[in-house]
Amino acid sequence: MVTPTESIKWKRRPLSTMGQTYKALNFEESVLCSPTQYFKRYIPDDLFTSIAAYTIIYALQQGKSSFNLPMYWDTSLKVNVFWENISRDRFLELRTNLHLVNNLEKPPENKDKFYKFRPVYTAIRKRCSDLPIEENVCVDEGIIPFTAKFTAKQCVRGNQVHGESMSSCCVESVLLFQVLKSQGINAVGTVRQNRFGKNLPFSDDKTIMKQTRGYCEEITSADEITMCKWLDNRPIVLCSNFVGKGSVDEVELWNKKHHKYVKVERSEIVRKYNHAMGGVDLFDQLISSYIVFIRSRKWSCV
Structure with a gap:
């Protein structure tokens, strides 16, 4: 039963009953994972698949028909992870059109200020719900x-x-x-x-x-x-x-x-x-x- 704040009567007296403390099951992380593995536990691969699909949809809505641009990263910096995997212009196009949802599917009555970012919140919350409950x-x-x-x-x-x-x-x-x-x-x-x-x-x-x-x-x-x-x-x-x-x-x-x-x-x-x-x-x-x-x-x- 919930009592409204204005109706609560406070008195100078000690708490008469002590609550029972929850006892959690013992659990330990058996294998130490890499940072990437821990990250994927919270942000799964299927979320990236959805991001890729909605990014392409948004780009097409903006009149972009292809991401295949000829120029590549400047190799003078020798940052292999960039210029060996993705072109500079492709990266800029992806950055401009990155979307997690389809804007056309947003319900008219939706008032969620985080609607466009909600899939990430949902994925993290789901993972947190799966974690063992600690004491x-x-x-x-x-x-x-x-x-x-x-x-x-x-x-x-x-x-x-x-x-x-x-x-x-x-x-x-x-x-x-x-x-x-x-x-x-x-x-x-x-x-x-x-x-x-x-x-x-x-x-x-x-x-x-x-x-x-x-x-x-x-x-x-x-x-x-x-x-x-x-x-x-x-x-x-x-x-x-x-x-x-x-x-x-x-x-x-x-x-x-x-x-x-x-x-x-x-x-x-x-x-x-x-x-x-x-x-x-x-x-x-x-x-x-x-x-x-x-x-x-x-x-x-x-």
Whole structure:
């Protein structure tokens, strides 16, 4: 049962029941594959066959009858993978006419802004659905820097980054935790306090900043959704449908003021969150190493 945000009554009390943790089957990758093999698991060959067919259809619609042009790549650079496999003009023609769908088959009522790219999303989603379910699944979102006009573009205030938001799910309100709980899925994540209603019975940030690092307040709703405000270098709000403040342990964290590690009390909800979110840090690190700034809607202008 889902309770509207404005109807939820939060009280200062601990979570009364702890959710059962899913135990995943043990699995290991028996054979280490090449990057190309991993890529083909998500983007299969039949998708490239469809791309080739729709590219030819679009080229014919634009009055192009053939891709067989006489000129080849300049061999002075000696990049064999280019000039031994495809001519320069053929590549430019393919780049200009590249399509994943047939424009004439688009339904008139279709409002999908990603219609022309949807086959790639579908292929990746299908592959992800086939993967074994792990015990801890970490979900995050990222911004692809993009400055051209596009209806899905967003601006991240504070970072001054414009781009397209790419995510699997977003912690927008208590509704997500309620729905996941109804499906037997445990969830924990950092949240924005203002998305969970007004006048929550938390102390304000100024009051909490006067407390010792590691201080934690917990509030819980009638349907056993809990929120904790934990003090690190600043107050952090976490929400969960299966774990609250729970058992407290100590962890060593860096103190910028005294330039040394100090022991800080850590609530169970923080411990569960930190244990499962390592994949996000690795993902962000890899993305930052290969980031591409896109300034045009034309895919080749990167």
